[in-house]
Amino acid sequence: MDSHSTTLIGSVQRAMRLLEAVASREQGAPAKQLAREAGLALPTAYHLLRTLVHEGYLRRDRGLFYLGEAAERLSSSGAQQKRRSTVSDTLAHLRDAIGAPVYYAIYREGEIEVVCVADTPANPAVEEWADFRETAHAHAIGQCLLSQLDDKSRRDHLDRYPVQSITPYTVRDKDRLLRRLERTGRMEPVVERQEYALGAVCAAIPITAGSTAATMAISFPSHQVDRLLPAAHKLQSEMGRLLGTLAISISI
CATH class of the missing domain: 1.10.10.10 (Winged helix-like DNA-binding domain superfamily/Winged helix DNA-binding domain)
Known part of the structure; x- marks a missing residue:
């Protein structure tokens, strides 16, 4: 040197x-x-x-x-990376405990945002073959997030991203979807079967943390549909113990 x-x-x-x-x-x-x-x-x-x-x-x-501002941006970025690492570790724990891919998503500034996914080669995540942001009506993650919004925000989202058939099982129109969302219980799992991707079934659990809509979800191949609801209830139970970690990570 x-x-x-x-x-x-x-x-x-x-x-x-x-x-x-x-x-x-x-x-x-x-x-x-x-x-x-x-x-x-x-x-x-x-x-x-x-x-x-x-x-x-x-x-x-x-x-x-x-x-100064440049140093504060570095500090903020470091804190954000630490939160992301915490969320990744949490999802990996849930993935291994449940034996299924685990997804974490939030609704931010009018958009669906999948923050993190934990899967394995043996249990791969559902492939995003149609933009998740534009197809909230068709997947459990999007339906769960939309169910947490007020009616005005929900309709605004569907005006920007109209309901359309993704598979033969996708909900057919906005009114039918809105009725389904209105019937969704506050803390009930949201389930969809092959509405987004043929051969895949999914369930999403709402996360309550302030005013931000968030969710954690799992997926299985459709031939394992009988595992979906028991796994969703297990996920909900595990999430109850990890709520502090999840609430902190909302700001990611």
Whole structure:
């Protein structure tokens, strides 16, 4: 490694020490204090602080330094990745306990969003052959999320993504779907049999966490349909124990 590369690495290390020092001072800190805590000569600290302010990682106000927007975005991204990892671990646990693919989805800003899926080669997830966002009426995930919306939001979604036949078993029209959704019990599993994909049956469990509609779902090959409801009830039971983890992950 040449001396120039060594100098660059040293500068990064010193800048990181300054960032850590600022992060530990929510009320801000002056350059002299930060230099002392980071173990840097004051001129070096001043140079790095100015650079970090210029790049948006720090901001300066009345002689004190605070974390800037760029550093806060990094922190937010890290927290989001940690939440995603927590959800992935939770789904993997449920997948292994139930012996079926497990899906986690939310309704955000008017759209169906499948956040995470846990499956195995022996028990693969249903292939998304038709856009999940446009076919909420046809799959258990979408029906479960729509059932949690108010009537106006539900109709708005179906106006944007009209009911259409995906398979011979898909609900035929909007009015019939709306009646079905209205009859859905608040915490009942939502079940669909080959409405989205031939050869697949699915069940989705609603998740109550504030005002956000969310769901966890499972699927089986249609020849294993007799396993669907027992597995859905097991999923619901397991979810009750893991509700804190799921509620935290809603913000992903």
